[in-house]
Amino acid sequence: MNKPATIKDIARQLNISISTVSRAMRNAPDVNIETRKAVMALSEELNYQPNKLALSLKQKQTHNIGVLVPNLDYVLATMVKGIDEVALEAGYTVMVCQSNESFGREIVNMRRLLDSLVDGFIISVSSETKVFDHFRKIQEKQMPMVVFDRMTPFLQAPGVRIDNEDGGFQATEHLIEQGYKRIAILAGPKNLGISNERLDGYLRALKKYKMKPDQDLIIYCDFNQHYAYLATQELLQMKKRPDAIFTISDRMAIGAMLAIKEKGLRMPQDIGLVGFNNEPVVSLVTPGISSVDQPAFELGKIAAKLFIETMHNESDMSHVEEVLKVKLIVRESSQRIVTKNGRTK
Template sequence: MKKQKATIHDIAEKLKITASTVSRALNDNPRISEATKKKVLKIAKQLNYQPNHIASALRSGKSRLIGVIVPTANRNFFSSVIRGIEEIANSLNYKIIISQSYDEFDKEVQTVEALLNARVDGIIASIGKATENFDHFEKIMNKGIPLVLFDRISNELEVSQVVIDDYLGAYQTVDHLIQNGCKRIVHFTSTQRINIYKERKRGYEDALKDHGLTVDPELIVYSNMQLEDGRKKMEEILKKKISFDGVFSASDYAIMGAMQVLKEHGYKIPEQVKLAGFGNEPFTSFTEPAITTVDQKSIPMGKITAETFFELLNSPNTDTVAKKTILKPELIIRDSSK
């Protein structure tokens, strides 16, 4: 038979005290003596007691848990943001539950539902590429639960947001490529529903215009921005014999794929083609040549996102005005574009 989990009532029975005293002792209530706390903790350890966070949340109204939704956790950017969030949360005795949407709308909706059922005190999220309907995020807000978006946001939602200046990062990168002799720059981008790709494309276009260069739709390439997409799209460009002397990708992964294909076809980088990405993924500094990229200030973004969340959580006013924080990106110039 399956062994039942120990409860506070089991601990109380062992010690011949009330369940409420056990509960207070486990929660480090100052009204309970240190001697009693030690006895309770000792028996709890012996019985392998695991607290029921949902039951605790129902009693107290707080679970001290925060749901964090990211498209994928195996990217340096998202894992670093999570680290920043966790540092602030842990310092305030909160824990985070990390969930991945894998850029799938249905999975994102299911994740929100699961986190709400787990009685989290609030949710921090970065929107998936496939998300067009925001009803699941509206549901969070309608329940009066704090919601903060970071990086991939939507202007359709009146919530607090933390982003970097994607427009500025793209503009500075393309300006740098032009200053170094590029006149026909390919731009790898993705769905324009996602703010980061929309803003990076706008920065790319404005930099071209400000230098008197034409925005050629043939040079703007849409994909999912993975390494294989960069490879595939660069093969297509070469096959079509499209003239270009630079590539600016809104993702480091796609520019890495493009670089591989260009090298396989005998192109010299940066002599014949100059390359720049976005994200400052660790591999960009180890390639040959090292890839010029934009640092997104991921750990500071995580910390500021968490601080924004706790401001909301601790605000007595439920009608708090949504706040947008924009961080300044940093262009890191390396050999791929010099």
């Protein structure tokens, strides 16, 4: 009972050939019912487990999905959970690798998995990534690849994302409706798609209300709390400081909030604030921060479904792009006009 039992052991003990055992095991035709029973019984007794490696080597597929993510924060962890759910159901095992937003780690992780460990990839690109050659290798190998959340025009692949532009629009329009006049945006890194899309929504909202965008109020900064804190400090020291800030992530909103509080300004009276993601934390801080809610779990599930479709489908799906709706959740940080029932009109 030391070495794990193999198909050969069963064949030898039953005095039949390994081919027959193999057939019996996977319910193939051309095998007598009695023989099958005997094989099943013995395999049970020997606690036989088919060797996945050998199988994968033979039929050149692993039934593993490589999931490449830049980190495992709340949103991505939720998405991964969605992926996991669907993948498991479909008989796939997922290998999650996080790159820590590092370009180098992203490449290393990818190459590792690429070496015949997975059948394909579900990817959300790192914010550091500006070059996409390593992903091309996946496509060269004809491997299925699905991108999610953070997409990029440089990759021809099916994908699913949220309507970032609309999210940016909803957030900005809401601030305008609340009477804010000088609305700043903390956009993320310049090369990140979601960053620019949310910025586009911001710009469209300004345009709709005939407000002129002010370059001084459009801040690009790294996707994290501390940089948002610093950027907000600078914003608040301007002669004509903004009276509202839209940050493209909740983490950044938290940073902004800290700077605002430190300055002694009140939300929403002195300054309005809206974030993005609707992470649990924004409803816990005081004041609660308005934020654009996105269906992260659902998005993960769709990503996995797309992957499986791509696997089983011969036709080119690289043009497929699912876009999920988002919805602004209004909280105290931006709600100046209060109606009778406590909601904005």
